Amino acid sequence: MGEHDDTVNYPSLRTRAIESLLVEKGILASDAVDRVVSTYEEDIGPLNGARVVARAWSDGEYKTRLLENATGAIAELGISGMQGENMVALENTSEVHNVVVCTLCSCYPWPVLGLPPYWYKSPEYRARVVVEPRAVLEELGLELDDSQELRVWDSSADIRYMVLPERPAGTDDLSEEELTELVTRDSMIGVARAGTS
Amino acid sequence: MTDATISAMTGTVALPRQNGELLFDEPWESRAFGIAVALSETGTYAWDSFRTHLIGEIEGWEIENGSDSSAPGPDGEAWNYYRRWLASLEHVLVEGGVISTDELASRQLELAAHDDHDHGHDDEPEHDHDHGDSHDQIHHKTEVTT
Numbered sequence: 001m002g003e004h005d006d007t008v009n010y011p012s013l014r015t016r017a018i019e020s021l022l023v024e025k026g027i028l029a030s031d032a033v034d035r036v037v038s039t040y041e042e043d044i045g046p047l048n049g050a051r052v053v054a055r056a057w058s059d060g061e062y063k064t065r066l067l068e069n070a071t072g073a074i075a076e077l078g079i080s081g082m083q084g085e086n087m088v089a090l091e092n093t094s095e096v097h098n099v100v101v102c103t104l105c106s107c108y109p110w111p112v113l114g115l116p117p118y119w120y121k122s123p124e125y126r127a128r129v130v131v132e133p134r135a136v137l138e139e140l141g142l143e144l145d146d147s148q149e150l151r152v153w154d155s156s157a158d159i160r161y162m163v164l165p166e167r168p169a170g171t172d173d174l175s176e177e178e179l180t181e182l183v184t185r186d187s188m189i190g191v192a193r194a195g196t197s
Numbered sequence: 198m199t200d201a202t203i204s205a206m207t208g209t210v211a212l213p214r215q216n217g218e219l220l221f222d223e224p225w226e227s228r229a230f231g232i233a234v235a236l237s238e239t240g241t242y243a244w245d246s247f248r249t250h251l252i253g254e255i256e257g258w259e260i261e262n263g264s265d266s267s268a269p270g271p272d273g274e275a276w277n278y279y280r281r282w283l284a285s286l287e288h289v290l291v292e293g294g295v296i297s298t299d300e301l302a303s304r305q306l307e308l309a310a311h312d313d314h315d316h317g318h319d320d321e322p323e324h325d326h327d328h329g330d331s332h333d334q335i336h337h338k339t340e341v342t343t
Contacts, residue, residue, distance in 0.1 A: 009309075011283055012225040017304040018287065019232055021296050027241060033231035036238075040230070041220060104252045106278070115220050115230075121278040123255075123264035157245055 045114035048079045049162055050183035052089075052112060053194070057167045058176045066164065067091055074112060081111035085157065091164045092190065096149045099137065099190030100161045101129045107155035109162050113185055120189065130154070140191045162188050168195035226279040233286045242289050250285035250292075 022028035052074055056063035066073040070087035087109060090098035102108065103126050108116040119125050129136045133152050137144060144150060153161045165187040171179060186192035221227040237244040258281055266276030290296045 011229070011277075011280055012223070013305050013308055013312075014287070014301075015225040015229045015232070015283060016308050017301055018283075018290065018296070019228060020308070021300060021304055022232065022236070022290075025296075027295060028232065028235060028239075032235040032239070033228055036231040036234045037227045040234075041227075105248060105255055106251070107248070118278070123259055123262075123266050123276060127259075127264040157248060 040115055044081060044110060046185035046188065049112035049185070049188045050180045051077055052079070053164055053183045053188065054176045054179035056164055057179055070162070079111050085160050087112070088159055088161050089164050090153060090161055092166050094148070094166070096151060097144055097190065098151045098153060098163050099129060099133060100153050100155060100163060101126055102155040103130055107157065107160060109160035112162055113188055117185070137191060142192055163190040165194035168193070229279055229283045229286060233282065241295060242293055247285060247289050250289050251282060254281040254285045
């Protein structure tokens with residue numbers, strides 16, 4: 001390793017040093033990190049959010065509950081893992097389009113969407129989606145009607161947002177399970193429509 | 198957030214379009230992620246303390262480098278979210294008296310020496326799952342060649 005640029009190895013070594021000290025001191029169980037990582041890699045992901053959206057599309061009363069108290073409505077589906085923060089669901093319609101950001105860091109509704117994508121955490125997205133949201137959405141492939149009001153929601157320590165995208169036209173005959181497959185992660189952040197990837 | 202360097206970047210920085218990319222680019226990123234989450238779960242610190250450090254770290258990088266993540270900063274380091282995450286983890290642990298900067302530095306040297314002596318040119322991160330109890334063997338190898 002010594003012959004390589006230090007900046008390449010530094011974070012890897014530093015991380016191992018931290019973990020090694022914490023395990024040695026008995027602060028961190030030796031399997032704790034594996035457990036957390038595998039949970040996020042395998043169990044918690046946007047499929048949870050897609051189930052919430054598909055249920056809301058299929059069941060008007062559930063949708064009402066979701067928009068009134070998202071934390072409770074999400075828990076109804078057995079999805080948990082919230083670290084004390086409240087969930088808020090934002091409904092996209094033909095008049096209003098919502099998009100979510102965390103300008104200060106990377107707050108994101110982990111339990112329903114998993115970990116955020118690279119671009120969500122990038123300085124560019126966090127800065128620009130506030131200043132010129134239409135341009136950013138266009139670069140991401142989403143063109144809005146000029147008449148559509150665009151609302152940008154800044155996540156915080158206490159509130160995590162998810163977007164309830166519009167149900168695509170021509171999907172009346174689909175089952176809830178089939179609808180789930182139309183719901184992409186990006187549509188629940190508000191940078192894409194459902195039914196498109 | 199709204200300073201001139203940011204608005205000047207309009208259109209120059211393409212945002213990734215992929216849906217479903219890997220969560221972590223390198224193994225250490227997933228370790229740093231897992232350590233930070235595990236410690237908040239067991240109450241070593243409140244998640245909000247970690248988040249406050251993370252906000253400060255990200256803001257500090259952006260003050261130095263603007264919001265163009267493709268441009269290497271003054272120290273030649275391009276944007277890497279988990280580098281900021283790692284720095285936050287380190288600071289919250291040092292601030293809380295959980296570990297000291299000195300012991301962290303010496304453990305890092307031990308690990309580097311261990312890699313050099315025992316594994317030659319093999320720099321695969323194969324220790325990810327067992328290094329927690331591997332340090333017992335390396336106390337006699339703290340010399341690092343430069």
